[in-house]
Amino acid sequence: MRNAFSAERIIACLIGRSKAAVIVGDLLESFGEQETFAFWLSVTRIVLSLSWRHVVAFMAALLSGYFLQRLSWHAYHAMSGIRLQGDVNRSGLTIFLVALALQWGYIGRVIDSHNIAPRLRTSWRRVVGALGFLLALGWLIANYDLLYRLGFLYRGAAFAWFLLMTHPLLGSFRNPRAA
Amino acid sequence: MRHVPLGEFEQIVLLAILRLGQSAYGVTIRREIAVCTGRQPAPGALYTTLDRMEQKGLVESWLGDPTPQRGGRAKRYFMVTNKGGVAVAAAQRSYQKLLRGLQLPGGAHA
Numbered sequence: 001m002r003n004a005f006s007a008e009r010i011i012a013c014l015i016g017r018s019k020a021a022v023i024v025g026d027l028l029e030s031f032g033e034q035e036t037f038a039f040w041l042s043v044t045r046i047v048l049s050l051s052w053r054h055v056v057a058f059m060a061a062l063l064s065g066y067f068l069q070r071l072s073w074h075a076y077h078a079m080s081g082i083r084l085q086g087d088v089n090r091s092g093l094t095i096f097l098v099a100l101a102l103q104w105g106y107i108g109r110v111i112d113s114h115n116i117a118p119r120l121r122t123s124w125r126r127v128v129g130a131l132g133f134l135l136a137l138g139w140l141i142a143n144y145d146l147l148y149r150l151g152f153l154y155r156g157a158a159f160a161w162f163l164l165m166t167h168p169l170l171g172s173f174r175n176p177r178a179a
Numbered sequence: 180m181r182h183v184p185l186g187e188f189e190q191i192v193l194l195a196i197l198r199l200g201q202s203a204y205g206v207t208i209r210r211e212i213a214v215c216t217g218r219q220p221a222p223g224a225l226y227t228t229l230d231r232m233e234q235k236g237l238v239e240s241w242l243g244d245p246t247p248q249r250g251g252r253a254k255r256y257f258m259v260t261n262k263g264g265v266a267v268a269a270a271q272r273s274y275q276k277l278l279r280g281l282q283l284p285g286g287a288h289a
Contacts, residue, residue, distance in 0.1 A: 004250050015230075022242070023226055025252030026205035042222050049223020 004028055007043045014050040182269040183235055183262065191216060192228050193267040196238060196257050204243070204254040205229075229257060237263035 004024050012020035023046060031039045185193070195211040196203040205225065213219045232238045243254040259267070 018242075019226075019230075019255075021252045022205065022255040023222075025246075025249035025254065026209075027222070028249050028252070029206050030209075045221055046223040046226065049221065049227055 007040070010043065010047060011050070014047065183237065183266045185237075185266050185270045188220070188224065188228055189232060189237070190267055190270050191220075192225065192232065193237065193259055193263055196259050197264075197267070201256070201258075203257045208257070232263065233257075235262075236260060237266060 004027075007027070008017075008020050008024040011023055014020075015023075024043075027039055027042050031042070191212055192208065195208050195215070198215075199207050199211055205222075208229075209220055209222065209225055212225075229238065229240070233240055237260060238257045239260055240255050240257050243256055245251045245253045
């Protein structure tokens, strides 16, 4: 027996409830009551098609995060003789604001308004957003050694942010632009 | 007007919507493509393409009334915008230019 509500809930995690309802409605109309296998096969194909960019974004964010972490480690050692002035609260606030701007799509809107790359309006916005955030984070780490002392917190926060940026479940719920 | 470059599948979807007129929604678009091209498009590919084209301003969509056949779910109808029409016409003109003067098996292109 097919369960349209379950299918709708799964797809809604990726693209929002209203669009998921339309897609499941189309599938119900396309497949008869007995075509359960074909129905779920289509649901699986749709989920794979909608989520592969999120998976790529997640992997890219993790890999680039690891790379930047290694880079900042080397930069920290190279500059260890120089005492850089830093302010954890200010750094934290900067990270928070950049994160907020990326997650809620403000940077995407600025890019759109300047018509730099219309393609960034689609799912790739998340990939570009995650990489942009990582670059900002790397810059902060290179400049604020005090932040680096809070290594555990930084890693935890960075990982949580990767999840928030790239995970389709959280991303769909938190981004008000997702229908 | 500067037209938006289109991929092959985007052109196919736009042409299918134009052919269907007021009755273009997921199921009919997919069926029209299958009938005209002999290829059954993947459902996921169709919906992501439609979303992308809507974001580009090539198509517009609106929700119809819920129907019992669809478990009380609405249809999402699509319409090609002026920008979409210009883009697909430009893409087709490019194909026509490339074909002009060629003698291909299965048809003359003079």
